[in-house]
Amino acid sequence: MSADHQEKADEDLSGLQWLSRHRPEAMEHLLAFFKESGRHLDPKTRFLISVVTKVVNFTPRGLRQYIPRAMREGASRDEILDAILCAYPAAGLTNVLDAVDILRSIPVATHDPTDDQASATTLADVPSARWRDVASLEELTPGRGHLVVVEGQRLALFREGDQVHAISNACVHLGGQLADGYVEGSVVTCPLHGWQFELNDGQCLTDSSEKVDTFETRIEDQRVSVFL
């Protein structure tokens, strides 16, 4: 490649790609450091931290990439909003407000994606955290899970006596549907590869460094509500 062509090719690369090309050994160590430094964080926390860094550096493309990833790992709109606000001391008000505008424009499914009636809105339309009525107690059969979709969030409900547990439906291993899992007492076993989770606190019993999100529930007049 001629010197001119090399220069033009370099101009088209992102900084990260350019460094990887020109300092491959250093970048290999740097990327390994990033990977290792987040080893004890659950995926949702890792993506929320990424949102904070994208606000500080203000990269709209990065925000559009990491906000949906955090949502897929169970982050609520308000948790993402908090992450953006946390960036304020380093990012300044302009970056925070611009990031909030991006957050508000992110599309979100309002119904179960497998449902033909699924429709999309934006995060701006998602209400703040509060109690949400999700099911009647009698439709929850003890010993099996029930999938509910609340404003785009997929939750698995489990009735244990007169108590109801609510956890994120996606298994933290590879996304198995925990609502379809096998239930024994307060433990659910993922139907895909058998990872087990304690329903009271979401703790993974197969890998102690992992958890699924749990949500507070209450029962009033035989109706089940979840706080999210």
Ligand code: FES
């Ligand atoms: S996806 Fe749940 S155990 Fe693998």
